[in-house]
Amino acid sequence: MSDLPQLVLNGLMTGSILAIGAVGVTLVLGVLRLLHVAHGDTMAFGAYAGLFFTGLVGDNLAVGLVGAVVTSAALAVLVEYVLWRPLRRRRAGMVGLLLSSIGVALVLRHVLFWVAGADPKQYPVDLMRVYEVGPFRLAQSQVLALPVAVVSILFVGWLFSRTAIGKQMRALSDDGALAAVAGIDVNRTIVVIWILSGALAGLAGVLQGLVQNSFNPNLGFQLLLPVFAAVILGGIGSAYGALAGGLVLGLVMEVSTWQGFLGGVPASYKQVVAFAVLILMLLLRPQGLLGKARLR
Amino acid sequence: MTEILDPQFWFFVAVTAGIYTILGLGLQIQFGFAGLLNFGHVAFMAIGAYTMAILVVKAGLSLWVAAICALVVVVPVSLLVGLPTLRLRADYLAITTLAFAEIVRYVATNEDGLTGGSQGTINLSGPGTTASYNREWLDFVEVVQGWLSPILGDLASRDFVSMLIVWMIALVAIVVLQVLVRSPWGRVLKVIREDEDAAAALGKYVFRFKQQALAIGSLLAAVAGLLHAFQFSFFSPADFVPLVTFNVWMIVILGGTARNWGVPVGAVVFAILYAGTRFLDFAPFSWLDPDERAYLRMIVIGLALILLMVFRPQGILGRRDEMVME
Amino acid sequence: MLSVDGLRKYYDGIRAVDGVTFTIEAEAITTLIGPNGAGKTTLFDLISGFASPDSGSVALEGTDVTHLPPHERAGLGMIRTFQQPRTITRLTVRENLAVAAPDHPGERLAALLIRGGASRRREAAVAERVDGYIELFGLERVADDLAGTLSGGQRKLLEMARALMAEPRLLLLDEPLAGVNPTLARRLEELILRLRDEFGLTVLLIEHDLPAVMRISDRVIALDQGRVIATGSPGDVRSHPAVIDAYLGSDR
Numbered sequence: 001m002s003d004l005p006q007l008v009l010n011g012l013m014t015g016s017i018l019a020i021g022a023v024g025v026t027l028v029l030g031v032l033r034l035l036h037v038a039h040g041d042t043m044a045f046g047a048y049a050g051l052f053f054t055g056l057v058g059d060n061l062a063v064g065l066v067g068a069v070v071t072s073a074a075l076a077v078l079v080e081y082v083l084w085r086p087l088r089r090r091r092a093g094m095v096g097l098l099l100s101s102i103g104v105a106l107v108l109r110h111v112l113f114w115v116a117g118a119d120p121k122q123y124p125v126d127l128m129r130v131y132e133v134g135p136f137r138l139a140q141s142q143v144l145a146l147p148v149a150v151v152s153i154l155f156v157g158w159l160f161s162r163t164a165i166g167k168q169m170r171a172l173s174d175d176g177a178l179a180a181v182a183g184i185d186v187n188r189t190i191v192v193i194w195i196l197s198g199a200l201a202g203l204a205g206v207l208q209g210l211v212q213n214s215f216n217p218n219l220g221f222q223l224l225l226p227v228f229a230a231v232i233l234g235g236i237g238s239a240y241g242a243l244a245g246g247l248v249l250g251l252v253m254e255v256s257t258w259q260g261f262l263g264g265v266p267a268s269y270k271q272v273v274a275f276a277v278l279i280l281m282l283l284l285r286p287q288g289l290l291g292k293a294r295l296r
Numbered sequence: 297m298t299e300i301l302d303p304q305f306w307f308f309v310a311v312t313a314g315i316y317t318i319l320g321l322g323l324q325i326q327f328g329f330a331g332l333l334n335f336g337h338v339a340f341m342a343i344g345a346y347t348m349a350i351l352v353v354k355a356g357l358s359l360w361v362a363a364i365c366a367l368v369v370v371v372p373v374s375l376l377v378g379l380p381t382l383r384l385r386a387d388y389l390a391i392t393t394l395a396f397a398e399i400v401r402y403v404a405t406n407e408d409g410l411t412g413g414s415q416g417t418i419n420l421s422g423p424g425t426t427a428s429y430n431r432e433w434l435d436f437v438e439v440v441q442g443w444l445s446p447i448l449g450d451l452a453s454r455d456f457v458s459m460l461i462v463w464m465i466a467l468v469a470i471v472v473l474q475v476l477v478r479s480p481w482g483r484v485l486k487v488i489r490e491d492e493d494a495a496a497a498l499g500k501y502v503f504r505f506k507q508q509a510l511a512i513g514s515l516l517a518a519v520a521g522l523l524h525a526f527q528f529s530f531f532s533p534a535d536f537v538p539l540v541t542f543n544v545w546m547i548v549i550l551g552g553t554a555r556n557w558g559v560p561v562g563a564v565v566f567a568i569l570y571a572g573t574r575f576l577d578f579a580p581f582s583w584l585d586p587d588e589r590a591y592l593r594m595i596v597i598g599l600a601l602i603l604l605m606v607f608r609p610q611g612i613l614g615r616r617d618e619m620v621m622e
Numbered sequence: 623m624l625s626v627d628g629l630r631k632y633y634d635g636i637r638a639v640d641g642v643t644f645t646i647e648a649e650a651i652t653t654l655i656g657p658n659g660a661g662k663t664t665l666f667d668l669i670s671g672f673a674s675p676d677s678g679s680v681a682l683e684g685t686d687v688t689h690l691p692p693h694e695r696a697g698l699g700m701i702r703t704f705q706q707p708r709t710i711t712r713l714t715v716r717e718n719l720a721v722a723a724p725d726h727p728g729e730r731l732a733a734l735l736i737r738g739g740a741s742r743r744r745e746a747a748v749a750e751r752v753d754g755y756i757e758l759f760g761l762e763r764v765a766d767d768l769a770g771t772l773s774g775g776q777r778k779l780l781e782m783a784r785a786l787m788a789e790p791r792l793l794l795l796d797e798p799l800a801g802v803n804p805t806l807a808r809r810l811e812e813l814i815l816r817l818r819d820e821f822g823l824t825v826l827l828i829e830h831d832l833p834a835v836m837r838i839s840d841r842v843i844a845l846d847q848g849r850v851i852a853t854g855s856p857g858d859v860r861s862h863p864a865v866i867d868a869y870l871g872s873d874r
Contacts, residue, residue, distance in 0.1 A: 035387040086606060094386055095333065099549065100605040102542060106598030110591040118587065221538075225398065228391050272402050275395040282388050283380040480728030480741060483721045487710050493672065494708035498722045498788050499696035500729070508731050 005135040007254045013142055013211060015250020016149035021204040021223060022230035022242035023156055024197030030173035030237025031193055032084065034097045038105040039201055039227065040220030045108060046072040046205025047219055048116050051123060059124045061144060065206050072202025076194040079104060084194075085187075105220075112217035120214035127213060141210040149207055153243055156200070160239045165192055173237040226253070226271065229278035235288025245288065249277060305571070307455040311527055313560070313567035314462035315520050319540075320547045320559035321469050322516030328548065328555075329477060330509035331489040333386045335541055336377075336393030337517050339400040340370055342536040344518025345525040346404060346411055352429035353420040359432035363522050367515060374514035375507055382506045394538060404533040416532025417525075430529040437461075458527050465523070466560065469516060473556050476512075485509060539594075546597060549604055569593070623648040623824045624700075624792055629668050629678035631661075631848075638664040640848035642678070646792075646841075651818050651825045653835045655859075656845035657868055662828045663705065665845070666796055669826075670702040671695045682792065697724065699791030703798065705828075707781035711770030715761055715780055716752055718769050722787035723748040755783040759813075775806045782813070786821075793817065795827035799834055807831070811838050836860065844868070 021043060028036045046068040053067025054060060083100060092100070129140040138146075160166040168189050208223060209215045230249045234241025256265040256273045265273055281288070319337065326332040344366045351362035381392045404411045412419035412427070420427035437457045444452035476482050484505055487495045492502050525531055547566050551558025570593065584592065624646040631639040639661045646652050654662045667673035669680055671692035679688045687695050710718050726748065727733040728741030756765050759779045764772055769780060778798065785793060798814070799807045811834055817823045818840075829835050835842060835856060842859040844852040846868035852859045859865055 035391065083602065083606070090606070092605065092609070096605045096609055098333070098387055098390060099545065100602050102545075103598040103601030103605070106542065106601070107595050108598075110594040110598070114588055114591040114595070225391070225395055232388075266406070268406050269402065272399055275399050278395050279380075279392050282384055282392050286384070286388065476734075479734055480721075480726050480745065481731055481734050483713070483717060484729050486713055486717075487721055490710050490712055491708050493692070494704075494710065496692040497670065497672075497696060497702055497704070497708070498784070499693050499701075499724050501693050 003135070004255070004258055004260065006137060007258050008251065009136050009138070009142075011251035011254035012247065013146060013149070013250070014254055015247035016146070016153060017204050017207050017211070017246075018223070018226055018230045018250050019243045019246025020149065020152055020156070020200050020207070021227040022234065022246045023239050024200045025227055026231045026234065026236055026239060026242040027169060027173060027193050028197050029231065031169070031190065032088075032097075033094060034084070034101060035094075035228075036197070037098065037101040037224065038079075038108060039197070040222075040224030041105045041108040041112070041217075042072055042076065042198060042201035042220070043205035043208065043223055044112055044215075044217050044220030045075060046202030047209035047215055048112055048121070048205075048217075049202065050206035050209060051121055054124065061123070061125075061210075064123075065148065065203070068202040068206045069199045070202075072205070073195045073198040076198025076201070077191060080191060080194045109217050109220060116217065118216055120216050121209075122214045123210050125210065139211075139213075141213070145207045145210045148203075152200070152203055156239065156243065159196075165189070169193055169196075170239070173239075222271070225278060226274035229274045229281065232278060232281045232286065233288055238288070241288055249274060252277060303451065304453055304455055307453065307459045309567050309571040310459040311455060311462050312570070313563045314459065314466050315523050315527070316544065316547055316566060317466045317560045317563040318462075318469055318516050318520040318523070319544045320551070320563050321466070321473055321556065322513035322520070323544050323548050324513075324556060324559050325473060325476075325509050325516070326513035329482065329485045329489060330506050331386070332382070332506060332510060332513075333390040334393050334510070334513065335390045335538070335545075336395075336397035336400075337513070337544055338536045338538065338540040339393075339397035340374065340514040340517035341521035341524065341540070342397075342400050342404060342533075343373060344370055344521035345531055345535075348522055349417045349420060349429045349525060349531075350410065353417070353427045359429065362429075366522060367518055370514050370518040371511050374511045378507045378510045382503060382510065394541075397536075397538060397541065401533050401536055404536070411533075414533060416534075417530050428529065430526060433526040434529070462523055462527075465519065469519075470556055470560070477556065481505075481508075543597070546601060549601070549609075569596075623683060624669070624826065625681045626665075626669060627679045627681075629665065629680070630676045631664055631668055631673060632676055633664075637848045639668060639675070642845070642848070642850055644843055644850060644853060646824060646826055648824050649818060649822050650840040651814060651827070651838055652841045652843060653839040653856075654826065654828045654843050654845060655830070655832070655835055655865075656851075659847075660845040660868075661848040662845055663796060664848075666702060666794055666828065670700060670794055696788065699789070700794065701785045701788045701790035701792070702794035703781045703785050703796055705796045705800065707774075707777040709769040709772070709777050709780050709784070711768060714768055715756070715765050715772070716749075718780060719752040719755055719784055719787050720745075720748050722784045723751065724789055751787065755786060759783045775802050778802055778806075778810070782810070786817075790823060792824045792826065795825060797828050797830065799829055799831050807834065814838055832860070 021039065025036055025039050028034050028039070049071045050064040050068035054064030056067070057063045083104065087097060087100060123141065125141045125144065127139070131138045131140070131143055160170060169192065172186065172189050204223075205219065208219060212219065226249060227246075230246040231242055232245070233249055234243070234245025253270045253273050257267050257270060258264045319341065323334065323337050326334045347366035347369050348359070348362040351357045351365055352359055357365070377393075377396060381389055384392060405414045407413070408419065417429060418426055420429075437454055440457045441452050441454065444457065448456075477485075484495065484500050487498070487500070488502050488505055495502050524535065543566065547562035548559060550565060551562030625644070627643050629639050629642045630637070642665060654665065656662055664673065668675050671687070671690055675688065679686060681687065682695065682698055682700055685698065687698065687700070710721075713721065726741070726744050727737065728744060734741055756762055759782070761776065761779060761783070764776060769777065772780065782795070782798060795814070798810055802810065814825060814827070815838055817825055839856050842854065842856050843850060844859050844862065844865045846864070851864040851868060852862040
């Protein structure tokens, strides 16, 4: 698994999952000024929900995917009504929101532990099956996941550039006060943002669960910091940036292990590469690769 | 159920509460007084513990010398970490410090040669051998036990002595922090906490104050790490997961940020909750196995955090007008 | 005392400050006037270090401070107040004032721990000065109350008293009379005059209250759209055609 083209492919796979996850985070961060720590665990929730729905209808992955997306979106909306809206009404500050998000994360993760158990689960894919396409060797899970990821990314891109609601979300993300004055229904747009964020998290969770071969409820936290790194990389509040940032980060993470790079980073340190990118970006260029300098 | 009446058990709980008090005081200085959202607190606990253990096992230093070296090392490391990060906005500081703590944990897990890897300190001398760093501490505890047993008899157990030592250190820390907080230095911190620009406009070099708060807090975390290492005679990277930092955050918030005395209260409540859940072996809790009870505990902690933020962000002891959760 | 040269600051394409040059004489009261959006507060931010210019320079008593951070400029004696008073709500009035005292050994960690005596002595000296200002500004009744409980007018007083505690040589006051009842406003005007006459301070202020400006200023600088459109004595500037245009044009 050490040749470059394969690593690039893996990087695109990882990257597209990070990208999908990052869009949700960047929207919530940009509009609600909330660093949504529970996003990772929403992804984990999606992975498990997907597994559940898949099993429900005779191992049908498509049903699993839809079920995961729908329930994750519903979960996000539920938390909005039960927690975020009341907190906003009480004028909770950034710190209060952050700590609440951590609370939600803890609850979500451990409910998953309780209900599903700590032992690793996996999706019903054939782990042994490998497809050879040119210089690439693809596992069955990747063959299933990659097209879904690509379509999702294109869908998100379309959503933000062509639809009214997408433009409203972007407006709210760019300047909340102005958008409210311009007549955009802030609360409704926020609900839409949570729907999208939750849905994408669920989707990313299913894909990660597929690609990871086996997963446990810690899947979410493991993805969290790389997703944040992708968000920062692409510039906070920018959905396109999140997509680009995710893809770039995924590539960097995988390709960094290539032995052509002075021996390459040991595979177990891939996460550390993401952390390092996160830290470096925040220090050197906090507005992201594409963003305008507007941070404090 | 009889365990609940066994004082030895409660001494053990008290040690845990004491260690968390020291951790909490460190975070208190950083967040309650300087407004730093440090989510990598556990990293300095790890650095303190590992530095000491490595020096004892690999360099043959005495435990006491190694402990002092560990504390000395922590200060420049915290300054280094603070250099780039303290200028960041609050939540970015949070994830940067979290990422830093995870890097420390990853290194501890993967660099077997240096840290013993995921198997922990037992592996410090390499595979096939059992390394130990704690001999001198245990000897010291025995000596103290010897002093106390004429007076206290059976009560003077190892855990009892540990409890005394840990809480003595905690008390000293509280007193020192109280002095600091009431000093002119502490007064500037309060300004910075509320309005950095106002502090700068009055000529205060905000960055240096934040660095100092970070260093003091990290020092306390390292002390807690050392005490943890002494108490358990063994540790591994699994002892330094982000969960520990979240626990400390819970404690600091519970006790009411901006009050030093709130921290031991929060820590004791927390330790009792943690330990107490094992006594819940009556219905409906007896229907749960130990794993499930652990999960339930975490769920309760998460809910408590949420409820605190919604209903009582100033914590148990805090006053509304002192609330720092703006 | 203070000189700015060719200061420019653009925000997202808007020329907030567009090539501003002037000098301020020592021991004089100079007022910046101009319609809303003229760039006055941005100029203050540039002078005091809370924003960095895209081009141009700022010099305090001959020393170039253009790239110094705000706290260093404060250390050189340039103290500014803010339009919305930035009093610290969680500290008492006394503490708000005490913390403004410069060069306190007790604020340096090493000095505090090793030579506690110096800190205590300074605290005593500071406490005396604090009492003095409390009396001067008539804040006796609220001296030990948390600043968060003060009325708007009292906070303005506190803001100014605190600025004085910081031992300024140049005082930058951002709309000191705004939102204050007329009696208090008159008191503040007298205070500002006393600052110049008794304390020998140099004052640069932003103010919209034109009659007050006429009363207390030695010199007036008028800004519009980021540029200086007139400078001179209050009477000269008031009757300057460009100034009249700017104000009429912006509906004041």
